[in-house]
Amino acid sequence: MTRVTADVTFLRGYNQARVMAVGRTARTFERATVVEATGLTPQAVSKVIARLTADGLIRPAGVRRPGIGKPAVVYELVPDSRYAIGAHVARRSLRLVLVDLAGAVHRSAVSPLPRDFTPEQLLDALGVGIDTMAGIGDLRGRLSGLGIGMIGPLDHANGLVRDAHGLRHWHDVPLREIAEKHLGLPVHLDKDVTAGITAEAWRHGATFGDAALIMVESGIGGGFWLGGAAHRGAHTNAGEFGHTVVDLSGPRCVCGRHGCLEIVHHHAVEAGDVAHAARVLAVGVVNLLQTLDLAHVVLAGADLLRHPQTYLTAVTEAVQADARRASWSSTTVALSSLGADVIAAGAAMQILDRHYGIPELSPI
Amino acid sequence: MTRVTADVTFLRGYNQARVMAVGRTARTFERATVVEATGLTPQAVSKVIARLTADGLIRPAGVRRPGIGKPAVVYELVPDSRYAIGAHVARRSLRLVLVDLAGAVHRSAVSPLPRDFTPEQLLDALGVGIDTMAGIGDLRGRLSGLGIGMIGPLDHANGLVRDAHGLRHWHDVPLREIAEKHLGLPVHLDKDVTAGITAEAWRHGATFGDAALIMVESGIGGGFWLGGAAHRGAHTNAGEFGHTVVDLSGPRCVCGRHGCLEIVHHHAVEAGDVAHAARVLAVGVVNLLQTLDLAHVVLAGADLLRHPQTYLTAVTEAVQADARRASWSSTTVALSSLGADVIAAGAAMQILDRHYGIPELSPI
DNA sequence: AAAATTTAGCAACAGCGTTGCGTAATAGGG
DNA sequence: CCCTATTACGCAACGCTGTTGCTAAATTTT
Numbered sequence: 001m002t003r004v005t006a007d008v009t010f011l012r013g014y015n016q017a018r019v020m021a022v023g024r025t026a027r028t029f030e031r032a033t034v035v036e037a038t039g040l041t042p043q044a045v046s047k048v049i050a051r052l053t054a055d056g057l058i059r060p061a062g063v064r065r066p067g068i069g070k071p072a073v074v075y076e077l078v079p080d081s082r083y084a085i086g087a088h089v090a091r092r093s094l095r096l097v098l099v100d101l102a103g104a105v106h107r108s109a110v111s112p113l114p115r116d117f118t119p120e121q122l123l124d125a126l127g128v129g130i131d132t133m134a135g136i137g138d139l140r141g142r143l144s145g146l147g148i149g150m151i152g153p154l155d156h157a158n159g160l161v162r163d164a165h166g167l168r169h170w171h172d173v174p175l176r177e178i179a180e181k182h183l184g185l186p187v188h189l190d191k192d193v194t195a196g197i198t199a200e201a202w203r204h205g206a207t208f209g210d211a212a213l214i215m216v217e218s219g220i221g222g223g224f225w226l227g228g229a230a231h232r233g234a235h236t237n238a239g240e241f242g243h244t245v246v247d248l249s250g251p252r253c254v255c256g257r258h259g260c261l262e263i264v265h266h267h268a269v270e271a272g273d274v275a276h277a278a279r280v281l282a283v284g285v286v287n288l289l290q291t292l293d294l295a296h297v298v299l300a301g302a303d304l305l306r307h308p309q310t311y312l313t314a315v316t317e318a319v320q321a322d323a324r325r326a327s328w329s330s331t332t333v334a335l336s337s338l339g340a341d342v343i344a345a346g347a348a349m350q351i352l353d354r355h356y357g358i359p360e361l362s363p364i
Numbered sequence: 365m366t367r368v369t370a371d372v373t374f375l376r377g378y379n380q381a382r383v384m385a386v387g388r389t390a391r392t393f394e395r396a397t398v399v400e401a402t403g404l405t406p407q408a409v410s411k412v413i414a415r416l417t418a419d420g421l422i423r424p425a426g427v428r429r430p431g432i433g434k435p436a437v438v439y440e441l442v443p444d445s446r447y448a449i450g451a452h453v454a455r456r457s458l459r460l461v462l463v464d465l466a467g468a469v470h471r472s473a474v475s476p477l478p479r480d481f482t483p484e485q486l487l488d489a490l491g492v493g494i495d496t497m498a499g500i501g502d503l504r505g506r507l508s509g510l511g512i513g514m515i516g517p518l519d520h521a522n523g524l525v526r527d528a529h530g531l532r533h534w535h536d537v538p539l540r541e542i543a544e545k546h547l548g549l550p551v552h553l554d555k556d557v558t559a560g561i562t563a564e565a566w567r568h569g570a571t572f573g574d575a576a577l578i579m580v581e582s583g584i585g586g587g588f589w590l591g592g593a594a595h596r597g598a599h600t601n602a603g604e605f606g607h608t609v610v611d612l613s614g615p616r617c618v619c620g621r622h623g624c625l626e627i628v629h630h631h632a633v634e635a636g637d638v639a640h641a642a643r644v645l646a647v648g649v650v651n652l653l654q655t656l657d658l659a660h661v662v663l664a665g666a667d668l669l670r671h672p673q674t675y676l677t678a679v680t681e682a683v684q685a686d687a688r689r690a691s692w693s694s695t696t697v698a699l700s701s702l703g704a705d706v707i708a709a710g711a712a713m714q715i716l717d718r719h720y721g722i723p724e725l726s727p728i
Numbered sequence: 729a730a731a732a733t734t735t736a737g738c739a740a741c742a743g744c745g746t747t748g749c750g751t752a753a754t755a756g757g758g
Numbered sequence: 759c760c761c762t763a764t765t766a767c768g769c770a771a772c773g774c775t776g777t778t779g780c781t782a783a784a785t786t787t788t
Binding site for chain 1: 382
């Protein structure tokens with residue numbers, strides 16, 4: 001995800017990232033696997049593999065004898081060669097996870113945050129949590145950085161928290177900069193839902209198509225993975241999916257409009273009818289499918305995961321009932337495989353993605 | 365937009381496309397302009413410019429004397445060095461346009477199509493129209509191809525019309541293949557709204573951010589430009605924006621759901637209340653902004669352009685009233701500068717984009 | 729033991745942007 | 759008029775990428 005000009009160093013990073021994506025997705029792989037996946041020549045793949053092996057990111061893991069002929073060398077990712085820490089900053093709690101290069105969550109811890117916590121209080125909590133996690137296995141040397149997934153609005157490109165909703169002390173806080181200084185680690189700041197969908201994409205590898213993470217947790221948000229990358233929108237503000245109107249004559253929402261998905265859903269929950277709430281959410285999900293034509297829908301969030309089966313059933317049925325879905329069409333619906341860790345884990349993977357993912361070509 | 369592996373030929377195409385984008389956006393440019401825009405070294409830009417000049421795509425256009433020092437050579441795009449033809453295939457009509465390399469529309473013509481026309485009838489109409497357009501200026505040698513923008517569902521990657529809505533003879537028709545054979549030209553097939561947003565993006569250049577084209581014309585559709593490329597979704601079916609539910613207790617739509625934006629809007633139009641219809645559409649547009657955080661909204665479509673000011677006002681007001689839009693946030697709302705030609709022109713530009721746009725790296 | 733088959737890799741190569749440095753073209757000052 | 763500073767341009771060598779051509783290694787089959 002590092003920004004580079006379009007010179008040969010881009011090719012280097014790009015093709016290395018492709019091989020890493022193969023290694024992350026498949027338990028083991030060999031040269032021919034990568035050749036097929038990338039379209040590169042075998043010789044080029046050999047060179048890439050040699051570079052990654054020298055860096056300790058992958059390693060040989062035996063040979064495969066395909067019957068006749070010289071055996072093929074089998075490679076595997078070295079999961080514990082690099083780690084990243086992810087933080088999910090919510091209104092009252094901080095969740096930290098330790099993630100390895102393969103995307104596996106090694107540790108997970110939740111600690112409370114003071115009501116209306118300040119940037120300083122968050123930094124202190126982060127410092128304590130990171131020291132605990134990184135200290136145990138002495139990972140300092142292999143720690144790539146800290147990813148922070150947080151409620152918005154924020155400015156991901158400049159690492160700025162614009163105006164975190166419901167938090168008084170968070171107006172135009174340059175969180176990335178002060179966290180990097182305070183913690184001595186590279187820091188990546190992003191919206192919570194964007195971090196979440198990155199987790200799903202990173203674990204699924206390069207074949208992961210257009211997808212959304214639907215998160216129900218003190219509000220309803222959506223994280224999007226479109227065209228092989230996170231979609232953040234023009235001002236890092238994409239995903240306010242809960243504030244789309246689904247009922248023109250519905251109750252007034254905190255955002256000022258009437259009949260937002262979030263308020264309609266909330267009323268159903270308050271009335272004790274979770275099944276109805278789930279069906280309301282499902283209407284919103286199908287709206288997304290109609291608009292964006294997604295291949296995957298992932299469900300997450302504390303409030304949703306209290307009734308996982310109810311929501312999964314409602315959304316799956318609504319998606320299948322959508323008459324426009326023909327034989328050539330399909331959308332998978334699933335609960336997040338990472339559960340409550342998905343935001344924090346995704347934030348961590350954004351750090352790994354910066355180093356070992358597809359480099360971004362500099363824009364404009 | 366050609367697919368290549370990540371080798372040095374990609375760099376060549378990528379940087380050439382960047383320079384072409386500069387030339388298309390600015391009337392004239394010089395080496396320093398491109399250096400700033402691309403991050404390349406001046407020497408590298410010189411090489412790219414030399415290649416493009418040799419191909420006749422750009423040419424010197426005088427010098428600029430910046431006071432002291434050697435004058436800088438000024439370059440310009442050669443608009444009439446390449447042309448493409450775009451077709452907008454609707455249910456009852458075929459619109460053809462001739463577009464030059466700069467994105468300017470030179471000719472535009474509409475002809476009726478028979479009710480329930482067959483693929484053969486469309487091919488004949490295309491053949492006649494193209495001969496007329498290309499024959500006038502003897503453009504055969506400079507014609508890059510034909511772009512077709514059409515109602516879906518269709519499969520853009522394979523050039524297949526899946527099941528054109530409301531047309532009986534269009535089930536799994538390999539339109540791209542048979543058109544290429546019949547017309548002897550490269551053909552690109554895409555959904556109408558996707559072609560439309562490509563027109564806007566192609567004319568605005570590399571600085572064009574995330575955007576949507578809202579089209580009201582026998583239904584409501586949306587074309588999306590996200591992250592510097594058209595967003596088509598997992599099955600080339602993105603943009604069925606008219607079939608998102610905005611009124612849970614609304615009337616039943618042809619798609620089977622209740623309270624779709626399209627049916628609610630349609631009822632308002634039938635009742636003669638265009639202003640109300642425009643406000644309904646505006647609710648849908650703000651829903652899109654909440655979800656996708658767009659920088660630009662472009663309004664188009666025959667039914668909308670019958671009351672351009674009504675719709676423009678309603679959407680602009682709704683976007684501005686959206687309380688979440690803060691000082692750092694902004695979204696432009698505009699009518700399509702190409703009017704009724706936008707779909708056909710965009711289809712033509714997709715052909716030009718294939719040759720002279722940013723090459724796509726091969727996926728998976 | 730020889731042939732066939734599959735995989736791996738060395739060496740030379742083409743092509744990209746980069747770097748170092750010389751050259752051309754202008755304005756201003758002595 | 760000449761010299762200098764300034765700005766733009768481009769040749770030549772270079773480093774790096776993936777590619778191509780070919781040889782070598784390791785295995786099974788005959």
